[in-house]
Every structure is written in C-alpha cells, then in structure tokens.
Amino acid sequence: MTFQGNQPAPQVPKKIGELPRQQGGALKNRIVANKFDGKKLDNSILRIIMPSSLLATILLEVDGVEKLERAVGNFVTGDKFWNRDREIETFVEYLDEGAHILMAAPRRIGKTSLMREVALRVQDKYYCLHVDLQKSESSADAVAELGKATHTHKKIWAKTTEIFRNILDWTTENIQAFNIDEIGITLRSGMTAGDWQAKGDQLFSTLAETDKPVIVFFDELPILINRLLKGKEYKITPEHKKVADAFMSWIRDNSIRHKGSVRIVITGSIGIEPALRQADLSASLNTFTPFVLPAWSQDTAIGCLKALANQYGVSFQEGALYRITERLGYLIPHHVQLFFDNIYVDSKLHSRKEVTVDRVDEIYETRMLSIQGHAELSHMEERLKMAFGLEVYPLALEILTEAAVTGYLDAEASLTICKEYVFEGLISKEVLRDILEILQHDGYLRQQGEEFVFVSNLLKDWWKRRFDFGYIPVSKRRS
Ligand SMILES: Nc1ncnc2c1ncn2[C@@H]1O[C@H](COP(=O)(O)OP(=O)(O)O)[C@@H](O)[C@H]1O
C-alpha cells in the first residue's frame, strides 16, 4: 500500500532522527508504507510522527477497512498489535513521570506485547532493555540476563564488557563473535553466588550514567521469585527466604538509588504480591506503581476479529462475531486470536464462504476445546504448582475442578474439600483463604455473590475437560 499523492500531506519533520514523540490518542493498525526523505516509513513510524486522529483518517481513506495480521504464539508488535491505545498512553505517562511500574495480569493477556510495543514507541527518548527471567533460577542468572540485555545498545554494552572484563579475558573482537545466547552463558559463568550483587549494582550504575534515561523491563519476575523462595522442592524455607530477600532488596535499592535515570518495569503472570507476602517481603515493591492490564472489551475484540477477517478474506454472518465473544466470556487477546485462527483454518479446509453462529459454536466445541487447551493447561499447572508449593497444590487443583465441574464454588463445598487435607503446622481454613486469594489475583476465579466462578468460560471448559473424569462434585458426595 502506498501513500497517495492526493491525500492531505501530514506535517512531518525533515529527518527521521528529529521526529517528535508520539502524540497519543487512538492509533490504528494498518499496513501502510511510504517513502519519506529517502527512507521507507512503515506505520509504526507514521504513528510516531502524526496525530493519531489524522493518521486514522488518512488510513481509512486509503483502503477503507482495517486489517490485522494474525498471531498466536509469541508477543506481538507493530502491524500485529491491536489497540491498547489508552493503556499505552497511561503506561508512557507513568514512565515520563519517572515511575517504576508493577504490571501483574493473567497469562496471555498481552503483557509482553504491551511492553515491547511501548519500547518501540519510546525508543527515541529511552534506552529500553528487555530482561526475560522465565528461565532464570538464581539472582546471578538474572544479573547475567540484565547484562545480556545491554547488548542491543552499543555504548552500554561497551561498559558492560568493562564490568565483566576482570573475570573474562575478552577482546573487542571475540566479544563481537559471540551470539546472544553465548553472551548470557558467558556472563553467568563469570559470576558467583557472592558477587552477583556487586556486578548487578555496577550494571545499574552504568545504566544511570547514559545520555538518555533507561527502562529495564523485567518480564516474568514472579517466576524467579517463586523459584528463589521455594527452590526445586517448591517449599519455603528460611534459607530460601534469605535468598529471595537479597534479590528483592537489590531491585528495590537500585530503584531508589537511580530514580529519575532508570525506570524499572516488573511484570509476570503469577501473583508476585502473594509470593512476596508469603515471604514477608511485601514492602519490597512499595516503590512501584501498580498498573492494571485488563482483558479486551467486547468492542475491541470485535474490532480485532473484523480486522483479522478483512486481512484473510473471512466473512461472518451477523451475530457470529458477538457469539465468539460470548463463548469466550472473558476476552483474553490470545484466546480471541486462537478462535479466529481456528475459524480461518476451518473455513479454508471446508471452503466455507460465511461463518455462521452455529459454526462458531461447533468450532468452539471441537477445535477450541481440543489440543490447544492441553498445552495451555500444562503451563498453568506448572505455574500453579510454583505459586502454591507441592503440598498445597492438590487442594488448589480440587478447588478449581469443583468450580469448573459444578459451575461454581460455594462456602460449603470448599470447606468439605478442605477437610480432606491436613497441612503440617497450618490451619486448613487459612490455607483455603490464601488459595482463593491467589486464584482471584491470578485471574482464575472471581467472586459472584456468595460463590466463586471461573472468570473465563474457555478456561473453565478446558479445566473441566481435563479434570472432569472421575471427579465427584461435592453435592453428589453428600447424597
Ligand atoms: N495487543 C495485541 N494485539 C493482538 N494480539 C495480541 C495483543 N496482545 C496479546 N495478543 C495475543 O496474545 C498472545 C500472547 O501475548 P503476550 O504478550 O505474550 O501475553 P502475556 O505476556 O501476557 O502472556 C499473542 O501471541 C497474541 O496472539
């Protein structure tokens, strides 16, 4: 798609390097390319240089309806990123005010995508470092990841190599020859349990001295915290607590020391607050501003589905789009994309012209509830194990199964289930209260009157399919 000469020309600066900051507002995802000043502009650059309302008008005039490329795997940015305008605006506002941010939200809601998209949009003002802690098992691993993340910025990377030079005999040439994974491993191998903190502090000090402020995005931090806190046995011990405490203090101290020059963003899917509370470390994040990333509204989800349909030539019967949102119940972006993906594959396979409401139901029952659910659930089980510890996990699992199979969980059922579990040194009712709190915090259950119900229909149905067999609901046990 090219920018037409007869369209009103936007006010653009002379060089891409001089582009002002994004001007906010409703931005549209479009496939637009334009030549400007000898450089190819794609829509992410157009977004930065134009008021969004003007951009939206121009884009609609160019080809009428919006389009979106599908994606059902990793994080999305640019032409694959849909909406989130208001969230991005607020997020950037916080960053511009110098705040550290704590964003906790359920899995697959788009946390990583939001952070990556924000980073793209503010890259002129900030150096952005993406530190993925999903695989980190120790504080030293996390520091190695932080060092590795500086690799994308030449000037900062040069300083990182200085910090690690005393332990690794590197020359500029062989540093260049390393690939990114080797860099992480090499940095890690040069640290000990005793010096990760000093190296980490040096890295933060380096970040604070750059010519632009820095944003460090720590993704999946709660996974690391839970690992530190519970170890391989998934059990909190005084030693584990000490290790988790040292790590959180390191983050906290640096967030205070370098406020103004470094912003820290922490995010993750499993409850960081419940984990920290278990370790009496709640105060360690009180320098962070909480940020809520909600699921999509119905309008946003339907807009996304229309743009996907437009991109791939799929047509929906009236009511079919609404039915998709109704079946899902809770509009987690990944589930919306997954639904479309299944519809698209099905339409191609059977050469269907139009997707009917009945077809949406069939696809939900057959495709949506089949294989994909298994992969998602095994991730969730693993994370629930981590959040609860091995001892408490079976009770949490049964609580969820009761809610999925019966459709709700009431006080009587939860107490009946609870009686079957004995925890050394713990009061079952208190354990139950903690479980319900974590399950609500992590977006599994919500309170509805006197009962707890699943937030997402899809998750409930997945859970039910997996754990229904052989499970006797509490009401049937009594009779
Ligand atoms: N803004 C968005 N636009 C389009 N799809 C999205 C968006 N955010 C999330 N998704 C969908 O959700 C999937 C998971 O996104 P991700 O950012 O990895 O979630 P999280 O980090 O919360 O687990 C993506 O592969 C994509 O299918």
Ligand SMILES: [Mg+2]
């Ligand atoms: Mg993520």
